Amino acid sequence: MALNSSMEKTTASIVTAEQLTEALPTMALATRAIHADDFSSSHRGIAPAMHVAVNYRYDRDPEKLVQGENEDPTSADSFVYSRYSAPNSKRFETVLENLFGGGIMTYSTGLAAFHAIMVLLVPKRIFLGDGYHGVHGNIDLMTKLTGVKKLGLDQLDQIQSGDVIHIETPVNPTGEARNLSYYSSVARRAGAYLTVDATFGPPPLQDPLQFGVDVVLHSGTKYIGGHSDMMCGILVVHPQRVTEGWVDTLYSERLVMGNVMGNLEGWLGLRSLRTLDLRVTRQSQTAESLVNWIYQEMRDSTSVVGRVVDDIRHASLQDQDLRDGWLRKQMPRGFGPVFAIWMKNADQAKSLPSKLCIFQHATSLGDVESLIEWRAMSDDSCDRRLLRISCGVEDPADLRRDLLEGFKALYHQVLKSE
Ligand SMILES: Cc1ncc(COP(=O)(O)O)c(C=O)c1O
16 A cells, blocks of 8 residues: 555656646746757657658558658657658757747758748848848849849838848847847838847847847857857747748748758757857857957057057947947847957958967857958958957957967067068
């Protein structure tokens, strides 16, 4: 009798998938990123298995065959064809949905995800600022196909129902933030859509859905992946738009566009999400401290930094916007790991990366390695004195020393030439 009741107790205390689902909303993002998919696996491995299968055997029982479906209730790994969905990407999407709080669709790259927005909304006009040049290239392609017109954010007085406002915040390459509440109210008044590229401000730094954004875009290649080894794009759809069928439409359109994320990337993405909170918080704090240091030094024209650095931009330097309050409300947990500096001349900008031993001279951002890019290498329209800096997870004091040594090397060249 005693044994029976103790057994009952043990059975009752076993945690179920339903209990975990109930408990998840009470947990912080860092915890959810590690446990939101605990019940998504058909095996007991703590780490996910890597599935590379493209196709899945249909049920052996002819009575159970349903066209387009391959449901096996005993298996969490039951799929049809990897262009529709696949185990690793599905598990990745499960965690993303929990972290982002909206409907999720993943793609092969960030630009593929942006293209999916264009196919979903087919706008006649899209209003946007400078931002990532690849997005502009994609719109030019759409202009060829649909005639969509590109207008600037200074032309919003012309906005009409069905138009799209596309905001990047923080914006590439400077890391400066844009006021989402403002653009959201303009879009609502006009019956237009608001889409936001939040690649430079991933969770936990900001949640654009809270500001009435219809679709949030992330180049998952950056912070979501975070290890310079995967490409992916992510769309986060506002819950209201999910009820209007937007995710279903995105899914059926992805199916025929074929711009789906690879199996390996789904696996790598999950691995990366586990540390998203740790990485991004650290990277953002490091950026803020480096920006503050360079900014203070720069104001002294006799200092090493002041002799070689001409300007610096980052959301943490947007004094007026911080005083106005919207910026801290929009980015309560930090202002992002990317900032930009302008050297006194193009030669200095071109040669600074070669004088650094920790920062890697490469394009992209969001990785565990700190990166610096002479921006002219990948964007020929930009000022040739511009360098974009993406902070990694190395020790901040080492990064500061590395930059200082680089600035000193340039400073000695200035002294020699005088
Ligand atoms: C702000 C922004 N959006 C979108 C993209 C495109 O992402 P992907 O390279 O994954 O296509 C990038 C790439 O650098 C980017 O910086």
